[in-house]
Amino acid sequence: MDQTQRVSGPGRDVSPAVIRLYAALAAARFHGLELDIRDFAAEPGENTPSPASLARWLNEQGAVAKGMRLKWRYLLRLQNSPPVVLMFKDGSAGLMVATNPEKGVVWLRDPMGGDGDTPIPVDELRLSQVWTGDVLLVKRRRDESEADARFDLLWFAKMAMREKKILRDIAFASMILSILQIFPALIVMQVLDRVVNYHSMATLVSLSSFVLILTFYEILLTYARRELSLVLSSRLDARISLHAFNRLLALPLEFYEREQTGEILGRFVAVFKVRDFLTGQLMSTMLDLFTLVVILPVLFLLSSTLAWLTLASAGCIGLIVVLFLPAVTRVMGRQIRAEMNRGSTLYETVAGIRTVKTLALESTRREEWDQKTADVVRWKLAAGRMSNWPQTLVMPFDAFINRGVILVGAYLVLTNASNMQAGSLAGFMMLGGRVAAPLVGLAKLMEAINEVTVSLVEAGAVLNQPTETKALTTGMRPRIKGALSFMDVNFSYPGSTTKALDNVAFEVPAGTMLGLVGRSGSGKSTVTRLLQGVSRNYTGYLRLDGVDLREINLTHLRRSFGVVLQDNFLFRGTVRDNITAGRPGLTIDDVVRAARLAGAEEFIERMPAGYDTWIEEGSTNISGGQRQRLAIARAVICDPKLMILDEATSALDPESEALVNANLQRIGKGRTMVIVSHRLSSLVNCHQIAVMDRGKLMDIAPHHVLLERCEIYRTLWMQQNRHMNASASPDDADQLAEGE
The missing domain is CATH 1.20.1560.10 (ABC transporter type 1, transmembrane domain)
Structure with missing residues (x-):
């Protein structure tokens, strides 16, 4: 988008392209669709969103949209239609909310204003001076459409x-x-x-x-x-x-x-x-x-x-x-x-x-x-x-x-x-x-x-399996800050007779670095699955910034998170394409900033073609540590307020792990971080560490507090730091034996 063109107004300095996007958002909001302007990706070489690009985007988000060119007499006939987006010559747009064929006027509203703003009547002569003749028609997709109907x-x-x-x-x-x-x-x-x-x-x-x-x-x-x-x-x-x-x-x-x-x-x-x-x-x-x-x-x-x-x-x-x-x-x-x-x-x-x-x-x-x-x-x-x-x-x-x-x-x-x-x-x-x-x-x-x-x-x-279509296209889109609240959360996997999570309850404020530890099968990864909306059939209350997670639009939720896994998949393509995989509309400056934040800039610049270096299938031409840092760059490029790292460093060598952990300290500033790790040494700087065992939350506190009062955490710490406990007492040795 061309950010050099500006439209001045009372208390605002917004580019015409952004106004056009907000007009499309307002038309979609009329039908109950809350969209995120950051999800829009312009076509290559397109400075101003065209009606075709906007229609494609809205159709992907669950609406039915169509761009077309109309003459004035046909525009006047759209009396009982929902808001229509009119494309202006300067690259911006307006919302037509009503027409009056008898008086020969249409009523326009500023897309940047509120729904209660008074529309302005405009006649054919005045509109022809600014209107290109292109419109964007938007309506809500039927509940039972081709996209949702049964395949038969x-x-x-x-x-x-x-x-x-x-x-x-x-x-x-x-x-x-x-x-x-x-x-x-x-x-x-x-x-x-x-x-x-x-x-x-x-x-x-x-x-x-x-x-x-x-x-x-x-x-x-x-x-x-x-x-x-x-x-x-x-x-x-x-x-x-x-x-x-x-x-x-x-x-x-x-x-x-x-x-x-x-x-x-x-x-x-x-x-x-x-x-x-x-x-x-x-x-x-x-x-x-x-x-x-x-x-x-x-x-x-x-x-x-x-x-x-x-x-x-x-x-x-x-x-x-x-x-x-x-x-x-x-x-x-x-x-x-x-x-x-x-x-x-x-x-x-x-x-x-x-x-x-x-x-x-x-x-x-x-x-x-x-x-x-x-x-x-x-x-x-x-x-x-x-x-x-x-x-x-x-x-x-x-x-x-x-x-x-x-x-x-x-x-x-x-x-x-x-x-x-x-x-x-x-x-x-x-x-x-x-x-x-x-x-x-x-x-x-x-x-x-x-x-x-x-x-x-x-x-x-x-x-014909049940889909996530409704959750992906409907629901709230709150501004994410990162405060988490678990209240008596219970969850069982299909076919299992035991609970993966058993009455888990804790709260952490926004900006907290939270560690999750426990033996295998204790429920650590299950907590991250619920946070990402992978599983929604839990009981109890799981809130993000006070909003029940099941009420939040699933696409908005997942795009508000940055997720780094133990084995991250990189697509066949360039380094730049992989970093911008979730946000294809971002610029090279955004890519460089994310790579620098993830500590990946140094090795990317040494590659043959830099950010245009081709990553082969299976990421065979880069090391595991480099792949992890690229995954972190991909996660932070959209500046998420909440990040999840599920065993993100367990497969790395000590040097790569130390580098990634150092980067995480810098990345975690101003964000809520949920870090799952078997290596307790990487969690000692967390504000809170939640200790899980057999689906239950055993304790949650900083590292030094858990060492004093949580037996499970102390046992795990001593197991991983035996070289530092050569002078351990017989009682400690017995504890180690029992823990193993």
Whole structure:
């Protein structure tokens, strides 16, 4: 954003770009959506937020927004609409809250003001001097929208029906093409019955001209229909892919923790089989059905006997397919699940290839892969054999439609049983082939639905899980200071009979450096999970600055925290991209400031390309200490008032740990820090240290107080500092033995 342009007002000095952002925020707030201006990321090279950028941002945050250009007369018609954002020529914006077509004025309100400010009437002449003609329309997304609805065939059908205009054009083109396909058969009839029998050259010339004209229009309409079908399938493909991936991102972390990653990916990919079916076989079959609707009546006019025989044969094909449907579906489901299990093994092997190589597990993984492949081959063979039966049984009926009908028709011509001539028989065969293909295709479509149904069930096992969409897009967005309050908090993990947290209660003011210690399984990491909103089904009260954590917007909550874990994941990209991963709109100055605060500036500047150095997959070209400092820089770049460090230094060497701890002392000034660590030496400077054991809070106090009064803490301290306790008393030795 260009911060050099300024708009002066009473007591403010704000850039036009910021005013435009606040206008979009005010329009969203009218619909109950509280957004954070810091979440907006401008497009590259965009100094002022465009209507398209604002619409994209609002749509990502749970609204329905659209940018468009309107003329004055259409703007006046928006009488009962919610606030409309008008884009001004200087890069700022205003809020149109009402219109009066009779007086020819619109009422504007300052987006930087309060909701109770008096709007100002503006006529067309005055508005045209500042208005670009662009507007941003905002409304709240329906409770049950495409983003939240259940993934099933009905969802896909609704998705397709959104393209009504294209579907209408395709249907119209298909209907005209079906009508045009009647004429070649009629022309053949005329050629055989009139041209050949009567040797009429004039009729042949007329029919030839007519054929050329029909061919031209058929080619033109076929091209147009293919183009429309391509556009429709591309749009459906993009929309389905976007919604499926957004649903995947909206699933809670708990789901990913309890499910196998390979199976999640395998089931997610199954949704693309449904997509291919909808945009491929289903669409082509539906288009062919137009031919059936138009040509079938003509067939009955030519010969009702042959028409009924054709329909009866196609009906038998459909009946055979339907009868084999359950068995084929059952076997095909086993095949798909076997393929998913094999894909899961492949993913685990590739993801853990470092462990496989270092422990020489190639033979073990190869044996498991061979077993999974054998399962896939067995069920694929069974599915193929099961499908082979209906395909074989329908062949006699298919052969009768293509070959037998002409023999029956020849018999009718010879016996003159239905006044049928040779030309009529030839025309019937031409049209009959076009009718039989859609009928056979419709029967085979039933077989394809088997695989699609199984794929839909597998994809639904992932995509229909409860999401965090509501928590991510609704809730309060308070200003975070960092005061924490636990009041009788109880929490149990799903399936567990013991409490991970048992009546935990403590309070710390904002700016406190809080350490969490305890043996493994004592509940330390569970406290951090609750703070991050990963798990929300706890009892009791957990408040942040006096506000219940479950009432706070989840996106706002997580972006207000800085989190550093024991093993931080760095994305494949540049150092700068990784530091700004959560705030893509920040500048290089912000990146340098965060790196300096995290103690990472020194080694970044020694890298070949500095902040543009590429980090390889798995962060193989940087050390563990460097990765941790980059993670800290990524956490502090948004200047969070509350930071969580969960075993952030446990995997570091002593030198790197000392450097990170020194940086943490500097970073912690003015922030609330929650530090989980097994190494008590890194917590001695904390204002408060909470001692956990079996889900209970045993004590909370500074280091020197805990050494005196908390037996668990004293035992842990003595275990880790034996070299300093060479002269320990026998009683202390006994305590150490008991603690171990």
